[in-house]
Amino acid sequence: MMEASETWNRLLAHVRETALLESTAAMLEWDEHTGMPVQAAEYRAEQLMLLSGMIHQRRTDPKIGEWLKALADSSLASEPNSPIGASIRCMRRDYDKHVRLPESLVKQIAKATSLGQQAWVLARKENAFQSFRPHLEEILSLRRQEADLLVDEGMTRYDALLDQYEEGARISTLSDLFSRLRDALVPLIHEASLPKNQPHSSCLAGLFDLDQQRSLSRWVAEQIGFDFSRGRLDETEHPFCTTLGPHDHRILTRYHSDSFSSGLFGVLHEAGHGMYEQGLPAEWYGTPAAAAASLGVHESQSRLWENHVGLSREFWQWCLPHAQERFTNLQQVTVPQMVKELNRVEPSLIRIEADEVTYNLHILIRFELEVDLINGSLSVADLPEEWNRKYQDYLGIMPTSDAVGVLQDVHWSAGLIGYFPTYTLGNMYAAMLFDAAERDIPDLKARIQIGSFLPLLEWLRDRIHVYGRRYAPMALIEKATGHSVTSQPLIDHLDRKVRSRSGASERS
Ligand SMILES: [Zn+2]
Numbered sequence: 001m002m003e004a005s006e007t008w009n010r011l012l013a014h015v016r017e018t019a020l021l022e023s024t025a026a027m028l029e030w031d032e033h034t035g036m037p038v039q040a041a042e043y044r045a046e047q048l049m050l051l052s053g054m055i056h057q058r059r060t061d062p063k064i065g066e067w068l069k070a071l072a073d074s075s076l077a078s079e080p081n082s083p084i085g086a087s088i089r090c091m092r093r094d095y096d097k098h099v100r101l102p103e104s105l106v107k108q109i110a111k112a113t114s115l116g117q118q119a120w121v122l123a124r125k126e127n128a129f130q131s132f133r134p135h136l137e138e139i140l141s142l143r144r145q146e147a148d149l150l151v152d153e154g155m156t157r158y159d160a161l162l163d164q165y166e167e168g169a170r171i172s173t174l175s176d177l178f179s180r181l182r183d184a185l186v187p188l189i190h191e192a193s194l195p196k197n198q199p200h201s202s203c204l205a206g207l208f209d210l211d212q213q214r215s216l217s218r219w220v221a222e223q224i225g226f227d228f229s230r231g232r233l234d235e236t237e238h239p240f241c242t243t244l245g246p247h248d249h250r251i252l253t254r255y256h257s258d259s260f261s262s263g264l265f266g267v268l269h270e271a272g273h274g275m276y277e278q279g280l281p282a283e284w285y286g287t288p289a290a291a292a293a294s295l296g297v298h299e300s301q302s303r304l305w306e307n308h309v310g311l312s313r314e315f316w317q318w319c320l321p322h323a324q325e326r327f328t329n330l331q332q333v334t335v336p337q338m339v340k341e342l343n344r345v346e347p348s349l350i351r352i353e354a355d356e357v358t359y360n361l362h363i364l365i366r367f368e369l370e371v372d373l374i375n376g377s378l379s380v381a382d383l384p385e386e387w388n389r390k391y392q393d394y395l396g397i398m399p400t401s402d403a404v405g406v407l408q409d410v411h412w413s414a415g416l417i418g419y420f421p422t423y424t425l426g427n428m429y430a431a432m433l434f435d436a437a438e439r440d441i442p443d444l445k446a447r448i449q450i451g452s453f454l455p456l457l458e459w460l461r462d463r464i465h466v467y468g469r470r471y472a473p474m475a476l477i478e479k480a481t482g483h484s485v486t487s488q489p490l491i492d493h494l495d496r497k498v499r500s501r502s503g504a505s506e507r508s
Pocket of ligand 1: 299
């Protein structure tokens, strides 16, 4: 009989070696999205396929099951929130899920989603929902089968899918949180959309030199606390953040010369993700103790820096002079003008271009639709009509085509069902965290106004980052803020935003 500590050491060595392979694959993917020559694509796909096969084999290695079983009753597992105890609990959870799914189903899903994404690209381009419909039907049927294998007592099928992205989240909790949010947002957006509350003209029109944008964005990322000795900022088509090792975090954005804000806000968002990764305990790299708590918690970190910091008056009191040094066309812009312009509220059709207030309704629509698709009360044939009806009801606008309606997102074609809600959960967590940080750091806003961001970053490190996956996401937020998860702080934050806008326009 092996000692528990010896078993743990073997398990640890095994997962650390898997992490070496995973980070190598991530490096190849980062390269694929930054500067890989076109003709390298085929060989790169072979490299990634080989690595992902090796990674999958290691993750489902029966040895892991044996080690975890031996550790389950040991003293090492007795502290469920200690780094080792939590790692054992999370690895058990992940391993159980892996082994419940037969390889044939995993392969079928991989094939259907690969074909599904290709079909989606074409269908969106040609505005032809009918050609995508059989693919979506197939994907839904496979993910229902998957959910039936993963479902535990007291869970619905949709819960089983959701639980893969946000541990412990359930449809019953989310429906309650989301319907409160929807009931508050619909009238708020109606008010914000009134012509008297819209800024008359844009103070951010014109062209913005790309090199100056790069320089400002990098400088801002550095000032808020992204550590460039352990990370890089690069450019790509769709902004993202990836981790290539315990001390190697990459953030990526894109700049447009006709937009002052899109590149910078891409950086604020991705730096929020990147600083979370940089704050995870490097000594546990490769184990759940150094992994992000969930997608929702990850998104809370990016949204906090992007929306609660980056869109605030205090941030622009500090940042505007630095932007004006680089862009002559901002010389006449005042802080209130800048803040009002960046905080425009306007219902629009495309989720990824939506403002902070309307964004969540895009998510709630998708959540309600995918719940109905999974439980069978909505057919794929009726999906476009139902999509349009909800846009009209909630946002007061009607998609002009399926391409800018039901076909706009890649998620469902990639099999990502149960994923969308984590975006709005992230916004709820961010509002709760910012409120709690303001309570704990009384001069937080005065600090932001002078470009002093370290107190906020340290607060997030102490309460969120250091814990990795040691607590379930909602328990972690509750522990950090002292409150159970609610939509009220987000509602209050968005409400203040809309009210201050209408107040400002009445005065002007
Ligand atoms: Zn994000």
